[in-house]
Amino acid sequence: MATPSRAPGIAPGRLSSEEIAANFKDLHAPYAAHEASVAADRCYFCHDAPCVTACPTSIDIPLFIRQIQTGQPEAAARTIFDQNILGGMCARVCPTETLCEEACVREAAEGKPVEIGRLQRHATDALMARGVHPFTRAEPPGRSIAVVGAGPAGLACAHRLAMLGHDVVVFEARPKPGGLNEFGIAAYKSTDGFAAAEVDWLLQIGGITIETGRALGAGLTLDGLKAEHDAVFLSIGLAGVNALRAEGGDRTGVVPAVDFIAGLRQAEDLSALPVGRDVVVIGGGMTAVDAAVQSRLLGAETVTMAYRRDRPAMGASVYEQDLAASKGVRLMFNVTPVAVHGNGSVAEVELAYTETVDGKLVETGETIRLPADQVFVAIGQSLSAVPEGVALEGGKIAVEGPGRTSMPGVWAGGDCAAGGEDLTVTAVAEGRDAAMDIHAALSA
Amino acid sequence: MADLTTDFLGIRSPNPFWLASAPPTDKEYNVRRAFEAGWGGVVWKTLGEAGPPLVNVNGPRYGVVHGADRRVLGLNNIELITDRPLEVNLEEIARVKADYPDRALVVSIMVPCEEAAWKAILPRVAETGADGIELNFGCPHGMSERGMGSAVGQVPEYIEMVTRWCKQNYDRPVIVKLTPNITDIRQPARAAKNGGADAVSLINTVSSITSVNLDTFSPEPSIDGKGSHGGYCGPAVKPIALNMVAEIARDPETYGLPISGIGGVTTWRDAAEFLALGAGNVQVCTAAMTYGFKVVQEMIAGLSQWMDDKGHASVADIVGRAVPNVTDWQYLNLNYITKARIDQDACIKCGRCFAACEDTSHQAILMKPSRVFEVDDSECVACNLCVDVCPVEDCITMEQLAPGQRDPRTGQVVPAEYGNWTTHPNNPMAKAAK
Ligand SMILES: Cc1cc2nc3c(=O)[nH]c(=O)nc-3n(C[C@H](O)[C@H](O)[C@H](O)COP(=O)(O)OP(=O)(O)OC[C@H]3O[C@@H](n4cnc5c(N)ncnc54)[C@H](O)[C@@H]3O)c2cc1C
Ligand SMILES: Cc1cc2nc3c(=O)[nH]c(=O)nc-3n(C[C@H](O)[C@H](O)[C@H](O)COP(=O)(O)O)c2cc1C
Ligand code: SF4
Numbered sequence: 001m002a003t004p005s006r007a008p009g010i011a012p013g014r015l016s017s018e019e020i021a022a023n024f025k026d027l028h029a030p031y032a033a034h035e036a037s038v039a040a041d042r043c044y045f046c047h048d049a050p051c052v053t054a055c056p057t058s059i060d061i062p063l064f065i066r067q068i069q070t071g072q073p074e075a076a077a078r079t080i081f082d083q084n085i086l087g088g089m090c091a092r093v094c095p096t097e098t099l100c101e102e103a104c105v106r107e108a109a110e111g112k113p114v115e116i117g118r119l120q121r122h123a124t125d126a127l128m129a130r131g132v133h134p135f136t137r138a139e140p141p142g143r144s145i146a147v148v149g150a151g152p153a154g155l156a157c158a159h160r161l162a163m164l165g166h167d168v169v170v171f172e173a174r175p176k177p178g179g180l181n182e183f184g185i186a187a188y189k190s191t192d193g194f195a196a197a198e199v200d201w202l203l204q205i206g207g208i209t210i211e212t213g214r215a216l217g218a219g220l221t222l223d224g225l226k227a228e229h230d231a232v233f234l235s236i237g238l239a240g241v242n243a244l245r246a247e248g249g250d251r252t253g254v255v256p257a258v259d260f261i262a263g264l265r266q267a268e269d270l271s272a273l274p275v276g277r278d279v280v281v282i283g284g285g286m287t288a289v290d291a292a293v294q295s296r297l298l299g300a301e302t303v304t305m306a307y308r309r310d311r312p313a314m315g316a317s318v319y320e321q322d323l324a325a326s327k328g329v330r331l332m333f334n335v336t337p338v339a340v341h342g343n344g345s346v347a348e349v350e351l352a353y354t355e356t357v358d359g360k361l362v363e364t365g366e367t368i369r370l371p372a373d374q375v376f377v378a379i380g381q382s383l384s385a386v387p388e389g390v391a392l393e394g395g396k397i398a399v400e401g402p403g404r405t406s407m408p409g410v411w412a413g414g415d416c417a418a419g420g421e422d423l424t425v426t427a428v429a430e431g432r433d434a435a436m437d438i439h440a441a442l443s444a
Numbered sequence: 445m446a447d448l449t450t451d452f453l454g455i456r457s458p459n460p461f462w463l464a465s466a467p468p469t470d471k472e473y474n475v476r477r478a479f480e481a482g483w484g485g486v487v488w489k490t491l492g493e494a495g496p497p498l499v500n501v502n503g504p505r506y507g508v509v510h511g512a513d514r515r516v517l518g519l520n521n522i523e524l525i526t527d528r529p530l531e532v533n534l535e536e537i538a539r540v541k542a543d544y545p546d547r548a549l550v551v552s553i554m555v556p557c558e559e560a561a562w563k564a565i566l567p568r569v570a571e572t573g574a575d576g577i578e579l580n581f582g583c584p585h586g587m588s589e590r591g592m593g594s595a596v597g598q599v600p601e602y603i604e605m606v607t608r609w610c611k612q613n614y615d616r617p618v619i620v621k622l623t624p625n626i627t628d629i630r631q632p633a634r635a636a637k638n639g640g641a642d643a644v645s646l647i648n649t650v651s652s653i654t655s656v657n658l659d660t661f662s663p664e665p666s667i668d669g670k671g672s673h674g675g676y677c678g679p680a681v682k683p684i685a686l687n688m689v690a691e692i693a694r695d696p697e698t699y700g701l702p703i704s705g706i707g708g709v710t711t712w713r714d715a716a717e718f719l720a721l722g723a724g725n726v727q728v729c730t731a732a733m734t735y736g737f738k739v740v741q742e743m744i745a746g747l748s749q750w751m752d753d754k755g756h757a758s759v760a761d762i763v764g765r766a767v768p769n770v771t772d773w774q775y776l777n778l779n780y781i782t783k784a785r786i787d788q789d790a791c792i793k794c795g796r797c798f799a800a801c802e803d804t805s806h807q808a809i810l811m812k813p814s815r816v817f818e819v820d821d822s823e824c825v826a827c828n829l830c831v832d833v834c835p836v837e838d839c840i841t842m843e844q845l846a847p848g849q850r851d852p853r854t855g856q857v858v859p860a861e862y863g864n865w866t867t868h869p870n871n872p873m874a875k876a877a878k
Contacts (some may be wrong), residue, residue, distance in 0.1 A: 034514075039511035044835050047795030050815065109792040109836065 009345070009373050010274045013057060014299025017271040025186045025325075028092075029119055036122040038084045040068040042209030043114045046105055049115060053355075054096040054103035055085035056420070056429040061100060065119055078134050080120055085151050085159045088128060088198050089181050091121035092189045095286075098400040099425070122374050128197075133204035138165035141440045146171065146229040148216045149181020152322035152424045153235035153414025155202055156431030157438075162207035165440045169229070170208060173215035179237055179414075181424065183262040186290040187270075188297070201232070216282035217385035226409055231438045233433060234390075234397060234405070234412040238422070244282060246342035249377075257281060257291035257378035264294055267420040279303045280349045285315035291376040303329045304370055306351055308336040309361060323417035338367065341350030346372050383416055385437060392421030393418040411438055446751030447449040447758040447760045450484070452724045453642045453702055453865035455575040457484035457548040460715065460759050461740050462749075464706050464727035465490050465552035465578060465621075468737070470526055476543075479739035482732060485548025487727060488537055490525035490580045493555045493565065497527050503663035507654035509680060516734045518680035520654040522665065522672055525554050530568075538572040541816035550619065554580040554592050559609050563742075566614040569812065573666060576617035579610060581632070583647020584625050584675045595649070597623035607639025619792035622646040624681075629688040630695045643691065645704035645727060647685045647780050649675025671789055680732035682708030686721055691772045693722025710739075712746025719759065720766035735870075774865045781851050781858050782826040782842040784808070784819045790839040791817060797830035797840060805829050 006013045015023070018239065031039065043065040045339040051061045059080050067076035080087035096102075096117040104113035127134065143166045147154045150172035157167040176182055179197040203210070214220055225232045238267045242257040243249065253276070267273045275298040281288045284307030306325065307314055310333050314321065321331060335351035342348065349372045352363040383396055391398045391406035396418040412428030420426040448459040461767050465477055470489035478486060483631035492498060493811050501524055522722060526533060542548045550572045555561040561779050569577060581597030588595040596602045604622060610618045620636035622629065624647040651673050655664045663671030687705025705723025710731040718726045731739050756762050765778050786797070786809075790803075792817040799833035801809040807824035818831075831840045845851055847860035865871050 038513050044794045046793075047799035048811075048815075049795075051794065105792040105794040330753060 002195075002254055002396065004295055006277060007132060008277055010276045012274040013209065014277075014301075015271065018270070019271045020298065022243055024191070026189050026191050027186075028121075030125060030194075031122045031179075035118060036068055036073070037071075039119055040065045040083070042106060043069075048330060050103040050105065051100040051114075052270075054100050055083075055271050055377065056099070056423070056426045057087075057090070057432070058429075059083045059087065059100075061116055063333050064123055065114065065116070068119055068123055071280075072312055073126035074117075074130065074438055075091060078125035080124055081134060082424065084428050085156055086181075086198065086424065086428045087120060087186075088201075089195065090118050090154070090428065091124055091188065092194070094423070094425050095317050095394075097318070106324045120429060121315065122373075128201055131201075132361050134199060134306060135159075135163050135205055137162055137205060137207055140165045140167070141443070143167070143230045144169070145231045145233065145438060146225040146226075147235060148220070148225070148232045149173075149179065149235040149237055149416070150199075150210055150212075150412070151176035151235055151414060151427060152181060153237075153238050153416075153427035153431035154179070154233065155199065156428040157233045157235060157411075157413065157435045158208045159202055159205055159370055160432045160435035161438065162205045163435075164435070166439070167209065168208045170210045170211060171214040171216065171220055171225075172212045173236075173239075173303050175212050175216070177210050179235075181425075182381040184287075184290075185265075185424070186261075186294060187265055188294075216387060222387035222389070222410065230409075230442055232410045232425055233403070233431070233434055234387075234410065235414045235427070235440065236383075236385060236414060238383055239417045240382040240384035241377070242380040244340075244375075244377045246339055246397060247335040248325060248342065248346075249337075249347045249417075251340050251342050251343070252344055253346035253373060253375065254340055254375040256289050257283065257376040258381065260291055261287070262382075264298075267401045270298065273298060276372065277301045278371045280370055280372040280373045281305045282305065282349075284309065285377075285378060285380075286314070287381075288376075289324050289329075290322045291314045293324050293327045295374075295376070296327045296329055302371075303361065304332055304338065305329055306332045306335045306370075308354055309356075310334055315348035325380065335368070336363065339361075340375060341369070345373055349375055363411050381415070393427065400402070402437035403430055404437065445755060446748045448484075448748060448751075450725050450759050452704065453576060453619070455548045455550070455617060457481070457595075458478055458546060459484035459744050460719065460725035461743050462486060462548060462550075462564065462704070462727045463732060465580065466729040466733070467523070468729065468732045471483055471528065471533075471768050472540055475540050475549075476537075478732075478737050479544050479796065480545050480873070482689070482740045483547070483737065484639045484725070485550065485575075486579040487550045487552050488533065488574070489532055490552040490554045491530055491569070491584075491862070492525050493561060494530045498524055498530050500524055500527050501667050505674075507665045507674060509654055509678075516678060516730070518652075518654065518672040518676055519678040519730045519733065520652050520676045520789070521649070522585050522674040522714045525552075525580065525583070534572055537574055539570075541573045541575075549574050550576045550578050550617075552578040552580050552621070554583070557591055557596055557606060557755065559742060562588050563608045563613050568611065570614055570616065574616075576619060576642070576777050577610065577614060578621050578645060579606060579619050580621040580648070581606075582621045582623040582646075584623060584649055584651040587672060593741055594623040594625050594651075597621075597648070598630045603635040604634050604639035606685075607636050607641045611640035614792075617642040619643045619645050621648055621706075623648045624684055624688055625708075626653050628652040629691050633698045633701065635697065637698050641701070642852070643702035643724070644698075645706055647681065647707045648690055649677045650681055650684060652676035663779075677707065678734075679708045679710050679714075680709075682714060685802075686717060689718060689723055690721045690767065693764060694770050695864070709743075712743045712750065714752060715743055715747060717766075719762050721770070722764045722767050724763055725759075729738070732773045750762060776864060776867060777849075777860045777862045778865065779861065782844045783821050783824050783845060784826065784830050784840055785843045786817055786819060786830075788816070790836050792839075793817070793834055794835060796833045796835065800829050801832045824853065 060149040064076040064079040107113035147170040279295040281292040339350040399414040403413040411434040414427035507520040583593030587593035705718030706727040721746040
């Protein structure tokens with residue numbers, strides 16, 4: 001491997017395009033057929049399997065794995081899609097180490113779970129490769145539902161409603177559907193344009209129209225949508241970002257991590273994408289890890305993740321922490337940014353050490369300065385464009401049962417709704433369940 | 445160090461592991477390499493009459509049943525006896541025997557059921573200096589259609605007749621190889637003994653179709669879209685073979701007749717089980733065909749280690765040790781009462797015991813909160829299914845209720861004395877206890 005370019009500041013082409021291509025290939029390569037059958041044979045077909053309980057969409061995991069065992073990955077995929085229409089994406093992005101695979105009895109037995117995520121990918125890839133869509137629409141009962149936001153929650157809701165025979169219009173602020181599948185997920189988890197291909201495949205059900213460039217709060221109103229449709233599902237994610245509240249936090253080179261990642265995901269040519277020589281990422285969640293790892297993969301010389309609490313409190317799973325470390329990211333704990341120094345552009349980040357005193361996080365007084373050409377801020381996203389009249393809870397849309405908001409005829413799910421983890425699979429589950437509830441309400 | 449040498453019918457070999465008559469023993473090249481690898485003896489691939497050699501199919505001749513990770517569990521073949529000229533085989537046998545005097549070399553023979561045919565071949569085999577002959581009355585495919593192989597092996601009168609011809613025309617040991625494709629294995633064994641056989645060997649292969657191609661609807665292995673039943677062997681047939689060996693070993697009419705155990709021997713453990721059930725040695729085919737000749741090294745080392753661990757000095761010391769423990773159902777002790785016990789520390793909470801017992805047995809496993817599985821003694825009949833399906837070894841065990849304890853299922857106190865069906869009150873034919 002050639003030495004990465006040490007050009008100062010934020011520069012493109014730190015690595016050759018071949019190196020970048022190799023760095024951004026699939027994190028987990030797809031199984032070859034024999035590998036899949038060996039992996040599938042490890043499943044015990046547990047009674048009332050704990051992995052199913054651990055899956056937010058309750059996929060019948062032992063059943064689909066058995067279907068792989070018997071040589072029918074396409075039938076296995078059908079089992080998966082019955083519960084989770086974005087089973088293909090979930091197979092790639094779910095933190096299985098804290099979901100199904102954590103619950104696998106073989107994890108308890110030998111610390112080596114059945115590789116459910118990769119098996120799920122094997123199955124869903126097999127069916128999607130056939131280019132067929134396994135579901136059809138019920139006879140149209142002729143109701144019309146507006147879905148706001150074409151991320152996993154919105155797409156899952158739209159698909160289930162379409163299956164039940166309804167007509168769905170999805171309003172999406174961005175120029176492309178997919179939500180964070182398209183703009184947020186790490187590039188090495190969703191390779192080869194999978195997010196867009198999955199949306200195209202999902203839309204084969206029919207009955208779903210996606211209108212891009214149409215945003216609630218900028219042209220669209222909730223009252224308007226309610227007037228034109230029989231029900232509304234809000235799945236607008238968390239479009240706002242929490243800003244860095246430190247002196248100099250507005251210097252050039254300090255950017256929200258999600259913006260960096262969105263740019264990366266949409267880049268035609270990653271070797272043309274500029275990245276700092278010294279990068280500091282503020283935060284300790286999945287977004288922080290993704291920004292840090294992908295900076296390294298683009299060729300940043302040093303990348304530091306600065307997290308204000310200790311390791312166990314970190315949002316990123318141990319698996320993700322290890323992944324970051326394996327890519328050469330330095331993890332710092334108990335440090336919080338107090339200032340961003342530089343002359344117009346960022347040059348250094350000043351961090352204060354922290355400790356927990358009487359349950360409260362306080363600065364120790366000691367600080368450290370890290371060189372930085374680029375600072376990615378990943379300290380959380382927030383709800384924006386909330387329509388008036390919809391009750392909130394902890395900064396998110398308050399929901400009851402399967403996504404019912406305080407406003408009759410309006411449901412919500414995914415990251416924008418209170419409750420549940422902010423995960424793709426949770427968004428899918430909430431979208432699907434809200435669709436069932438909408439259908440029940442409209443059929444009543 | 446345990447002594448692995450065996451003396452089977454006066455034929456000595458450095459260990460009890462012989463290669464069975466099959467492709468591994470079809471020619472000098474193979475047999476020399478097998479001896480170099482450590483095999484104690486071989487039974488040469490079955491010879492037929494002089495004349496134009498027979499032909500095999502020219503498409504696939506083997507089918508397979510795989511377990512996890514394509515592990516070979518069962519093999520099926522439609523191969524015939526040797527397809528090389530008799531003269532070539534005899535010359536090779538003579539050369540190999542001369543070079544390996546310490547190894548057992550037995551020649552398998554199958555010729556038509558006419559005395560002349562046997563009289564013609566036996567002196568020629570004797571000339572090679574081979575240690576003995578094995579009469580192949582077993583092949584279930586191809587040769588049986590020509591009145592040989594299992595066509596003879598299924599008719600005890602023929603077995604007795606041909607065996608007698610051989611004993612009259614050959615002066616070294618005669619082993620009769622039996623087919624398992626028969627209802628009562630004791631009948632052909634008795635016939636062999638009556639004909640003067642020095643030993644029986646079993647089992648030959650089990651008639652089988654391994655699979656059906658669901659695109660072409662042809663049985664596998666498929667020869668131009670058609671298939672023929674073949675002979676099944678390998679690990680899958682071991683339980684069948686063990687039972688048949690035991691049946692002969694404990695039959696008063698054949699008691700003491702030497703047995704060469706065949707069928708699914710893959711490890712030292714399999715071999716030890718055959719020996720314990722009365723076999724004087726074992727023969728192996730599929731394991732060698734799957735893993736090559738080197739597998740014998742594990743068998744030799746493993747048997748030796750086990751014998752040392754258990755203090756068995758020689759192979760002869762273990763032969764037949766399990767035979768007295770093979771009995772009829774009616775003599776099993778009905779007062780031996782056990783209950784399943786689940787080791788909660790070892791349990792990984794898969795729930796397979798629950799599914800098995802709840803759905804198909806006696807609803808004796810309770811699933812408690814947090815996936816804790818417990819046995820309900822008042823329902824457990826001790827069937828052992830949970831033990832068998834549990835993926836964790838020794839997690840579920842069977843524990844005996846001591847005499848004097850009350851069995852919560854029946855409410856009865858466990859009797860101290862042995863009691864079987866023959867004296868059980870529910871048995872209309874029960875003999876009154878003395
Ligand atoms: C960088 C990053 C990495 C992540 N990695 C993972 C991962 O590996 N695994 C995992 O399970 N989860 C991951 N997540 C979380 C996961 O992506 C989200 O939980 C999931 O996408 C939530 O789905 P959603 O449909 O609720 O929202 P989103 O995916 O955010 O979709 C919301 C959609 O609504 C649109 N929208 C927003 N406002 C409006 C409006 N006013 N009008 C119209 N449309 C609007 C947005 O443009 C967007 O398309 C990650 C998140 C981030 C930020
Ligand atoms: C391909 C093949 C050919 C065989 N040919 C013969 C044969 O010619 N004569 C014979 O007595 N047994 C023959 N057998 C049977 C074996 O000698 C042996 O009895 C049988 O395979 C069971 O042993 P195993 O389970 O170790 O394979 C053959 C078996 C196989 C697999
Ligand atoms: S031994 Fe049989 S009856 Fe008893 S608990 Fe196990 S499966 Fe149930």
